[in-house]
Amino acid sequence: MTAKKILVAEDSSVIQNITKKVLQFQNFDIKSAKNGQQVLKMIEKEDFAAILMDINMPILDGMSCAKKIRSLDDSTKANVPIIAITGNAQNYTMDDFKDAGINDYLPKPLNFDKLVLTVKKYAQ
Template identity: 40%
Template structure:
């Protein structure tokens, strides 16, 4: 199932992993390096702060409970750095304590997102994709909230076919055909959107986002409902263009995961 995601699509990124459990270090390093990432691993928060000061990472995976300095204190220290790029690096919390109250605590510390343990390759890919390419405005553009928590996979459906089922009047054949059409027609649009984004043809990217918008709404893919509208509006107006590649990657990643879920659930 997870093989449908293109794990090489994020390019050669430089990621810091702050994690004190050796087995977890090995697991995360193995996954990230298989994607083509360069990975540094440290065992406590103080070392994480030192490494961020010395190197230019694309993202930090930060365990919460560590010796010397925990993940929350380390994040606060990074957010206070004088270099604005380092101070705004995307930081994703790794935690076994994925309680609702913890989400606000991590956000208050300056973390962009969190990934509950145990996680698999797909979940890790989704949360990293969503938090890369956000640059200096990371904390402003990717707030943690209920809608973008990385609970993708068997835990939560990415789609909601209520509207399609209502229209069908109980005809399951109609619903299945709608799903098949989605799986057949969306990949070319995704490929076109990636191509236009890579070539910085923002007006064309805006038109493609508009085309995808209705499909995303019909299939009830709430997670990227606002993101696709942002691509459409900003591409058309030529505003905040530096953020569009990150938004596009989020749309692509969620659509790929959604198609995997639909293929599984409808046995296609």
Template identity: 55%
Template sequence: MADSKTILIAEDSSVILNLTKKILELQKYRIVSAKNGGEVIKQVESQPIDCVLMDINIPVKDGMECTREIRRHSDPRIAKIPVIAITGNANNYSMEQFREAGVTDYLPKPWTLMPSCVW
């Protein structure tokens, strides 16, 4: 699995986290997780991450603020990580708000497919 992409799932719901993890592991992705926004930056700084699936409504720091922090990171490898916002409230956000935060793309919950723009 040396060639496997690593995906960070930032999700506070254990049910959604476990389901997402199982789906992606079946596709041969390596999965790491963060239960809140405080853990997201720690995870991206501690290991190479290829993509973040970012729940917008996570505790501590919401997904939009975590994405802004990733985009401002001094390490260009971290600042360029694709961030896919995941939200059950996509209608509460405009594409402009997602773009302003640095979101690469978004998926409404419940989701079933990875967006093709990631890689």
């Protein structure tokens, strides 16, 4: 069975590395990006089972990036599940996330059991 590819978009190396290790332990194949612009370049080249998207990233933030993904011509790529990761979830409502095309969100500090369950729920 091929490992499902998950894209972790997070500008914090620490969070990115821990998330990567936790998900690799669950047999996911992890790619990572530091900003929304890198996410868009990577999604052009390969398909992902899900994207973990930090909301506050340099160059192109998670909300804007999610909207750009949802407007892609390739429907497989445009419909990839996007899970927001945010340290200030109280600044957004689930409606804000849904309007941007985000399927779900995880607050920081990350609960790694919830991270694994959420990724498994969407990465099918």
